[in-house]
Amino acid sequence: MSAFEIKSQVKLPLGKCMEVVLSGIQFRLFRASITMAIIALAVAFLMTIMGDSMIVREVAQSVESLIQPRQNNNFWVRRLSRPIDSADLTQVLFRARPDDARWNEYKQWGQASDEDLAALQALAADEARYLRFFAELKESQLRALTGRVRGRDIFRLLADEDALNAFMETLPNIDTAIPSTRQEFEDFLRRWEATRPVRARIVAGHEQALDGVRRLLDGQTTQEFLATLDEDKARDLQRLGYRMNPDDVRTLRVWAQRQIKTRHMEQSLQDPAVRQRFANQFGVQDLNRVTPDLFFGRMATRNGPDWLISALSETGRPTTLSADEIRETAEAWLNDRRLARLESSVQAMDITGGFMGFSNRVLWLIGVSLIVCVVGIANAMLMSVTERFKEIATMKCLGATDGFIMTNFIMESGIQGLSGGLIGGLLGLVLGIARASLGYGWMAFANLPILDLLLVFVFSVAAGIALSVLAAIYPALAAARLAPLEAMRVE
Amino acid sequence: MTHAKEKKHGSDEPREEKAVIIRTRNLRKTYRMGEEEVHALTGVNVEIYRGEFLCVMGPSGSGKSTFFNMIGGLDAPTSGRVFIDEVDVAQLSASELAFLRCQKIGYIFQSYNLVQYMTALENVTVPMAFAGVNDDDAHDRGMELLDLVALKDRWFHKPIEMSGGQQQRTAIARSMANAPTLLLCDEPTGNLDFKTGDEIHHILQRLNKERGVTIICATHDHRLISMADRIVWVRDGGIERIANRKDITVETGSVD
Numbered sequence: 105m106s107a108f109e110i111k112s113q114v115k116l117p118l119g120k121c122m123e124v125v126l127s128g129i130q131f132r133l134f135r136a137s138i139t140m141a142i143i144a145l146a147v148a149f150l151m152t153i154m155g156d157s158m159i160v161r162e163v164a165q166s167v168e169s170l171i172q173p174r175q176n177n178n179f180w181v182r183r184l185s186r187p188i189d190s191a192d193l194t195q196v197l198f199r200a201r202p203d204d205a206r207w208n209e210y211k212q213w214g215q216a217s218d219e220d221l222a223a224l225q226a227l228a229a230d231e232a233r234y235l236r237f238f239a240e241l242k243e244s245q246l247r248a249l250t251g252r253v254r255g256r257d258i259f260r261l262l263a264d265e266d267a268l269n270a271f272m273e274t275l276p277n278i279d280t281a282i283p284s285t286r287q288e289f290e291d292f293l294r295r296w297e298a299t300r301p302v303r304a305r306i307v308a309g310h311e312q313a314l315d316g317v318r319r320l321l322d323g324q325t326t327q328e329f330l331a332t333l334d335e336d337k338a339r340d341l342q343r344l345g346y347r348m349n350p351d352d353v354r355t356l357r358v359w360a361q362r363q364i365k366t367r368h369m370e371q372s373l374q375d376p377a378v379r380q381r382f383a384n385q386f387g388v389q390d391l392n393r394v395t396p397d398l399f400f401g402r403m404a405t406r407n408g409p410d411w412l413i414s415a416l417s418e419t420g421r422p423t424t425l426s427a428d429e430i431r432e433t434a435e436a437w438l439n440d441r442r443l444a445r446l447e448s449s450v451q452a453m454d455i456t457g458g459f460m461g462f463s464n465r466v467l468w469l470i471g472v473s474l475i476v477c478v479v480g481i482a483n484a485m486l487m488s489v490t491e492r493f494k495e496i497a498t499m500k501c502l503g504a505t506d507g508f509i510m511t512n513f514i515m516e517s518g519i520q521g522l523s524g525g526l527i528g529g530l531l532g533l534v535l536g537i538a539r540a541s542l543g544y545g546w547m548a549f550a551n552l553p554i555l556d557l558l559l560v561f562v563f564s565v566a567a568g569i570a571l572s573v574l575a576a577i578y579p580a581l582a583a584a585r586l587a588p589l590e591a592m593r594v595e
Numbered sequence: 596m597t598h599a600k601e602k603k604h605g606s607d608e609p610r611e612e613k614a615v616i617i618r619t620r621n622l623r624k625t626y627r628m629g630e631e632e633v634h635a636l637t638g639v640n641v642e643i644y645r646g647e648f649l650c651v652m653g654p655s656g657s658g659k660s661t662f663f664n665m666i667g668g669l670d671a672p673t674s675g676r677v678f679i680d681e682v683d684v685a686q687l688s689a690s691e692l693a694f695l696r697c698q699k700i701g702y703i704f705q706s707y708n709l710v711q712y713m714t715a716l717e718n719v720t721v722p723m724a725f726a727g728v729n730d731d732d733a734h735d736r737g738m739e740l741l742d743l744v745a746l747k748d749r750w751f752h753k754p755i756e757m758s759g760g761q762q763q764r765t766a767i768a769r770s771m772a773n774a775p776t777l778l779l780c781d782e783p784t785g786n787l788d789f790k791t792g793d794e795i796h797h798i799l800q801r802l803n804k805e806r807g808v809t810i811i812c813a814t815h816d817h818r819l820i821s822m823a824d825r826i827v828w829v830r831d832g833g834i835e836r837i838a839n840r841k842d843i844t845v846e847t848g849s850v851d
């Protein structure tokens with residue numbers, strides 16, 4: 105009879121594993137916190153970069169939507185006051201989609217079919233390409249190629265076969281080449297020529313509409329007309345072929361009113377008497393230093409508007425604006441000014457495209473931080489294993505399976521990843537917001553993409569955990585494979 | 596209980612019917628250190644009997660620890676075989692080896708090897724946890740074992756708060772956690788003073804006599820020879836001599 109009945113070792117429940125891991129971490133608190141600090145730093149870096157770029161993207165979108173009314177106003181003022189030129193046409197068609205407002209306007213003015221417009225639209229990209237080519241040529245090269253003809257007129261010139269031949273022969277002489285094959289260029293010119301009538305019809309149709317607009321304006325400026333825009337007037341415009349979104353009626357009106365008030369205030373400052381009074385009142389020595397910034401800045405204060413009202417009535421040109429209107433207008437002007445500044449800085453950044461909307465630069469930084477993270481954590485875990493050779497070996501002598509040792513290390517790294525990740529994530533969030541607010545101030549706080557940030561936070565913490573566990577796998581394997589005889593060794 | 600009695604009974608059996616618990620056949624172990632080869636064991640053939648107290652003597656570097664690792668299933672031999680109760684250790688899977696180490700063999704090391712962040716009781720119950728014993732039973736049995744080594748009222752001490760002798764006693768309690776048949780002690784008193792070493796020796800002797808645990812003990816300590824049933828002398832990786840204690844008492848007496 106045998107006293108030995110050898111079975112497979114039972115698996116230790118995870119709860120027991122966790123107990124061992126936690127008491128181990130507690131015992132090695134100092135080393136564990138260094139590991140956590142490394143993870144926290146890496147995660148914080150990751151979080152800062154991602155958080156910052158998300159906030160900036162949000163700011164950029166918000167800036168774009170905030171400047172939209174101004175752009176819309178400019179657009180309508182232009183269309184209601186001057187004829188469309190070829191550049192307008194291309195630009196509008198480039199963005200238009202079949203059956204949207206712009207598309208239908210052109211269809212009506214040009215008595216064009218959808219196919220006509222589609223053909224025009226298809227030309228837009230090529231047109232831009234060839235125009236850029238001509239624009240980048242030196243003046244002397246251009247003269248040799250096209251004589252006095254410039255811009256889109258070149259296309260018309262080259263529609264003539266002889267002119268095109270001469271053009272193509274000249275190209276090598278002046279050391280340059282068109283950005284496509286001759287075949288494609290010829291094809292483009294042919295299509296350009298073929299669509300010329302449609303273009304002309306659209307321009308003509310719009311000019312007719314302009315006549316109607318002039319009657320509607322009845323001596324008003326376009327801005328004044330827009331300032332009194334209502335449903336009726338929108339319908340009048342519609343009859344002339346203009347398509348206006350229902351929302352536009354109000355926003356165009358409000359914006360136009362504001363523009364008129366702004367203009368009014370600007371003009372009041374042009375009066376030398378008012379200017380002088382302003383300088384005296386607000387202690388400006390040099391009259392040239394009375395800038396719009398300074399003026400509107402003062403008008404946005406509590407007493408500024410009252411001063412302006414009395415100054416204007418004293419100089420014999422009393423204003424119809426109330427103090428509140430003056431203040432509001434000044435505030436809007438200042439706001440617009442700030443937006444314009446932001447707009448240029450936002451446009452300078454690469455905020456579009458890329459993986460998950462991150463630019464290549466940001467992705468690169470994220471990649472580097474991940475690598476730093478893995479290396480740091482792997483090193484920390486490796487140290488932790490080597491330090492514990494004897495403990496692991498002893499555990500194996502006591503019946504620990506390789507699985508237990510693995511689980512032990514993976515759990516430990518997971519816990520460290522979680523706590524380090526949480527700390528780092530929070531730190532990174534704060535730093536990211538701080539970084540964004542350094543560049544964009546109040547706009548950053550006004551546009552915190554809470555949900556996105558939360559998502560990025562979760563991602564960062566998850567990355568911290570995943571990287572820690574990943575980095576621990578090799579050391580854990582090494583530990584599990586460690587022969588138990590290590591325990592016998594006397595140091 | 597019956598288990599223990601059975602073994603006790605076994606140890607009382609006449610030597611002629613000795614049951615072999617460990618048998619090695621041509622056991623060799625060669626360590627390779629770069630270019631150099633170290634022959635730690637050079638073909639050991641030995642039989643160890645159930646319930647006996649075997650003393651392994653030999654100078655440092657003679658291969659005692661290597662021998663222990665082989666017969667304890669802690670390392671694989673370069674060639675040759677180890678049978679524990681007629682089971683070829685080389686045939687066991689990793690999980691079965693873990694089971695063997697956990698339930699059938701207890702190990703006692705020169706440097707105690709307690710887990711530093713655990714209390715005495717937690718250390719003692721670790722092998723029980725690995726064996727799947729539930730926490731309450733483990734606690735009771737752990738306290739019993741600590742009582743056995745006279746450390747019951749120190750169950751909450753961490754290794755760092757205990758003397759060497761206390762740590763080694765804790766280690767003995769731990770080695771007995773799953774009531775193994777075999778105790779492997781590698782110079783258990785090597786780090787202890789004379790008096791403390793005596794305490795350890797007596798505990799080992801009690802385990803052997805009262806519980807019938809087979810004890811294999813590597814030592815330099817000649818006092819232990821008087822407790823052993825048999826003594827094996829090892830030199831340069833091979834067995835130099837095997838003797839029953841009865842036959843050598845005179846000898847050691849003359850040496851002293």
Ligand SMILES: Nc1ncnc2c1ncn2[C@@H]1O[C@H](COP(=O)(O)OP(=O)(O)O)[C@@H](O)[C@H]1O
Nearest residue numbers: 626628633635654655656657658659660661662
């Ligand atoms: N892991 C190892 N690697 C290389 N050589 C070893 C290793 N373990 C032991 N040895 C060598 O094997 C021989 C026997 O060592 P060991 O079994 O520890 O002897 P003892 O326990 O009797 O002091 C010694 O020469 C030692 O240097």
Ligand SMILES: [Mg+2]
Nearest residue numbers: 659660661781
């Ligand atoms: Mg040794």
